[in-house]
Amino acid sequence: MKSYQILLLIVTLAVISCQNPTETVEILNDAGKLVEKFELRKSDGLKDGTYEKYDELGKIIEKATYKAGNLEGKRTIFYENEAPAEEEFYEKGLLKGNVISYYSDGTKKAITPFIIKGDRSVLQGTLQTFYENGQLKSEDTAKNNGVDGPFVEYHPNGKIKAKGTFKPDADGEPREDGLLEVYDETGTLDRKMNCVMGRCTTIEE
Numbered sequence: 001m002k003s004y005q006i007l008l009l010i011v012t013l014a015v016i017s018c019q020n021p022t023e024t025v026e027i028l029n030d031a032g033k034l035v036e037k038f039e040l041r042k043s044d045g046l047k048d049g050t051y052e053k054y055d056e057l058g059k060i061i062e063k064a065t066y067k068a069g070n071l072e073g074k075r076t077i078f079y080e081n082e083a084p085a086e087e088e089f090y091e092k093g094l095l096k097g098n099v100i101s102y103y104s105d106g107t108k109k110a111i112t113p114f115i116i117k118g119d120r121s122v123l124q125g126t127l128q129t130f131y132e133n134g135q136l137k138s139e140d141t142a143k144n145n146g147v148d149g150p151f152v153e154y155h156p157n158g159k160i161k162a163k164g165t166f167k168p169d170a171d172g173e174p175r176e177d178g179l180l181e182v183y184d185e186t187g188t189l190d191r192k193m194n195c196v197m198g199r200c201t202t203i204e205e
Contacts, residue, residue, distance in 0.1 A: 022048055033058060038066070055080070067092075079104045095121035107134050113142065131156050140166065140174075147174035159187035169197055176200055 021043065027036040033056060039049030046069035053062040059082050064075035070093030077086040083106055089097040095114040103109050113125030127140040127147065135158050141149030146168045153161040164180035175198030184190045193200040 029056065031056070041068075069093075091116060094119075103132055105132075107132060146172050155183075155185050155187075157185060159183065159185060164195065167197065 022039040022041055025036075025038055025040050026034055029035050034054055035056075036051075036053050038047055038051040040046065041048045047066035048068060049066060051062070051064045051066055052060060055061050059078070059080065061078050062076070063078075064071055065073045071090035072092065073090060075088040075090060076084050077088075079085045081104060083104055084102050085104070086102070087100045088095060089099075094116050096116050097114065099110075099112040099114065101109040101112070108130050110130065111126075111128040112123065113127065114121045115124045116122070123142045123145045125142055127138075127142050129137040131137050133156065135156055136154050137156075138151065138153045140147050140151045143149060147166050148168050149165060150163070151166050152163045155161045160183045162180065162182050164176050165178045166174035167177035169175050176193075176195040177197055178195060180193040180195050180200055182190045182193065192203040192205070194203055195201075
């Protein structure tokens, strides 16, 4: 009777294993500590499911999801204290939407927007950076993987610091071009400048 029950259990486990299209892979370092854990499809060996990566102390440093070998959905990178350092979002292996960066205390540090054009991810939209106190630091315009267009900078107290327009130079580096307005810490206009690809001169009034 016991032999029959054991045989039945073995057959049941074998059937369940065959029905599961993925298998869990765990990678250990030389000290026997888990450093990677992920799911692989049995049919083709592609990652499909949750992916986790750990440091030598066993703390998680990355968590993501794969689908048919490509990143899909949310990917999170962690600080040593296991607080999120960066969150990315993927569609069929391509960045799409806002990449959100954080300070180690959880305060938002930057928002970097991406869209998908054809078969690639492109930096495009409004770039934002923040001070450690959470106050907005800057807003830039991104087009076709470069900073190109209106920008605004702010003082740590939230008052406007400067506004103008960036234009990429021959190397793709953003340069002030056109009217640049500079403000003091009270938000009062201090001076206006005329800029030509990063070379600015004060406009006398």
